[in-house]
Amino acid sequence: MLDKMILGRYVPVDSTVHKLDPRSKLLLVFLFVCIIFLANNLVTYGLVGLFTLLLLMLSKIPIRFLYNGLKPILFLIVFTFILHILFTKEGELLYKLGWLEIYDGGLRQGLFISLRFTFLILVTSLLTLTTNPISITDGMETLLHPFKKWKLPVHELSLMMSIALRFIPTLMEETDKIMKAQMARGVDFTSGPLKERIKAIIPLLVPLFVSAFKRAEELAIAMEARGYRGGEGRTKYRQLKWQTADTLLMLSLVVLTIFLVLLRS
């Protein structure tokens, strides 16, 4: 049922993007989120789209899998698009039917915002799809290291993140199991009146929370039993290695930025 979910999921295939250093991928996501706001016309959006497409192709993630996983979000994107068409009244009037008026500006804005949203989601999911959670955390910890001076609890933050990422699939599995057990007892999660369906969530959420808390407690005990005492003086088994490909990725981002600045209107 939740098979198609791709949030926080790692797809282990062998590709150029998978082999990149997690730090460069994290930087990519961060910088991409910033520079996408430079795009403001067809050419610049096209460039950003091209860049995204190139990354996707290099990552070897099956497009159909990606599409199925992002379907629930597609609804949100279409919704934003329609809202913009209906309520932005700028530029030329293109079409009029009774109260429905579609303006040139609304169409443009709706399109651009939906595109921006799509690209952002694709690039951010690419990070988790191509990087295993441990590497993401390692990369995060190294990148945030300088902020330790300002008392940012870097190690704790990255530990929290890695635990969260690690347990997303487990929670999914658990949800699936409990859903099935309750369906066998006559709960209908997928059809029926809305009120009934909302009520059906309680038999799912209560056991889920109970087991999540139990798991958290067990994990804490297990960590303590194995002598975990925080990040002080901890060394790493896996060393991160910055390679030529990572530098190239960063350079390509710089080039993209330059083009965006030059071509934006």
Next chain:
Amino acid sequence: MRITLQDVEYRYQINTPFEHLALHDVNIDIEPGSYTAIIGHTGSGKSTLLQHFNALLKPTKGSVTIGDRRIESGRKEKELRGIRSNVGIVFQFPEHQLFEETVEKDICFGPMNFGASEKDAKDRARKALKQVGMAEEILEKSPFDLSGGQMRRVAIAGVLAMEPDVLVLDEPTAGLDPRGRMEIMDMFYQLHKERGISTILVTHSMEDAARYADEIIIMHRGTVFKKGTPLDIFSQPEQLLELGLDVPDTVRFQLKLQKELGIRFERICLSVDDLVSEVKTVMGRGNQ
């Protein structure tokens, strides 16, 4: 109620990079009022198979017929409640499904979903609780205040209270103490005998399979490896041991006697009494 599986295949997460073939070419016919045991190595697809018996999973190929409903791959199914009320499943570790404030409410949850009145459901709850060997005082307690074993019994009572025609049990006694195991297994057997409930039991205990089942199905790597009566199945112990499965204690004892004493048994014994008389005849013959 008859359940028939025809050329069933099931793939988890079909059309994703995680696609996994869990079942293939499965043909099974569960007769009304029969007791079937399913045995097999960890990961052989037993739990996946069970979920086809009440349409929780739909085959990705082939068809499943439950009573007069036919579930086929690639077709949308509506209103499966009828099936679910007739086929009760006790999942592996069913205590994880408890959620209500009181034991009584939790046991009533299933019956009331299937349209029983509150009074009727409460009567059934009392009855079911007695069947699983628990005292009535517990009805008003929170299920989360019980011990693991007690929670297990309450969860089982929650399925029994649905009064299904077919009872599907996925290792219902894993993790219980030996006495509790016996009690629960005997209770299921009694229900099967008295009310003619078809029972399908997944178990790692060869003793249970030998003692209760009319038919045993061996699952291996996602398909039916062999079907037969307990005698058929345990008559070829070598095959079972090869699959990483075991034979009942009595059979193991016979095998050992054969090896150590060099005697030959003519038949396989599945109960201790039977074994004693067989040993007597064989040894008696030797003394003559």
